[in-house]
Amino acid sequence: MSNWYKAINQNTARILEQIKAHDFIKELMAGTLSKEIFNFYINQDAIYLSEYKKILAQIGVKCSDENDTQFFLNAATGIITVENALHQNFLNEKCIINEASVTCELYISYLSRMTHTKSLEEGLAAVLPCFTIYQQIGDYILANQTNKDNNPYQDWINTYGGEAFANSVKNAIEITNKYAIKSSPERIDKMNTAFEKASKLEWMFWDSAYNKESWKI
Numbered sequence: 001m002s003n004w005y006k007a008i009n010q011n012t013a014r015i016l017e018q019i020k021a022h023d024f025i026k027e028l029m030a031g032t033l034s035k036e037i038f039n040f041y042i043n044q045d046a047i048y049l050s051e052y053k054k055i056l057a058q059i060g061v062k063c064s065d066e067n068d069t070q071f072f073l074n075a076a077t078g079i080i081t082v083e084n085a086l087h088q089n090f091l092n093e094k095c096i097i098n099e100a101s102v103t104c105e106l107y108i109s110y111l112s113r114m115t116h117t118k119s120l121e122e123g124l125a126a127v128l129p130c131f132t133i134y135q136q137i138g139d140y141i142l143a144n145q146t147n148k149d150n151n152p153y154q155d156w157i158n159t160y161g162g163e164a165f166a167n168s169v170k171n172a173i174e175i176t177n178k179y180a181i182k183s184s185p186e187r188i189d190k191m192n193t194a195f196e197k198a199s200k201l202e203w204m205f206w207d208s209a210y211n212k213e214s215w216k217i
């Protein structure tokens with residue numbers, strides 16, 4: 001498989017289109033998304049990222065090439081400096097939520113299972129949508145919005161549409177492609193499933209925030 005990512009990105013394009021069409025993203029782009037919904041999202045994202053960075057570190061530890069290990073360790077610490085700082089700008093101290101929503105719990109648990117109990121290749125494929133989808137959505141909003149000067153969510157948009165994030169995403173794709181080249185067709189199938197599931201979980205994460213998802217009991 002010479003360019004695994006290109007193929008899976010094409011095969012999961014409909015999920016990306018559904019994310020772009022979601023009211024959360026449409027309203028974020030228009031700047032009309034309710035503060036309450038965005039606050040719910042940011043709280044859940046803070047919970048998600050505090051686990052995701054440990055998952056990235058674990059992926060890094062499993063890589064055989066020390067440059068790849070370094071990349072994932074840097075990506076994990078990058079979350080602490082860049083994304084946590086972004087969250088601090090938006091977090092409303094009056095309404096901090098400490099409990100993970102069902103979808104947040106599901107996404108974290110899924111990635112943790114893929115990283116701790118499956119092959120490195122499946123783990124890489126599972127964590128990749130977290131990079132690629134945010135870049136694609138950031139770029140999409142930057143290219144299509146008409147309100148850069150007065151969108152209350154512009155800092156969020158600039159973080160994921162920016163060059164620094166694009167470089168990190170490029171590296172993550174290259175590393176995953178490199179492992180995919182050496183993988184058997186059976187393992188590629190499993191990588192595809194992991195990437196597709198994590199992409200669906202990205203859609204579900206935004207959807208759960210838009211609906212301020214609560215535990216049923």
Ligand SMILES: Cc1ncc(CN)c(N)n1
Nearest residue numbers: 045048083130131134205
């Ligand atoms: C749920 C989720 N997925 C991805 C990202 C981008 N690192 C994020 N902040 N949150």
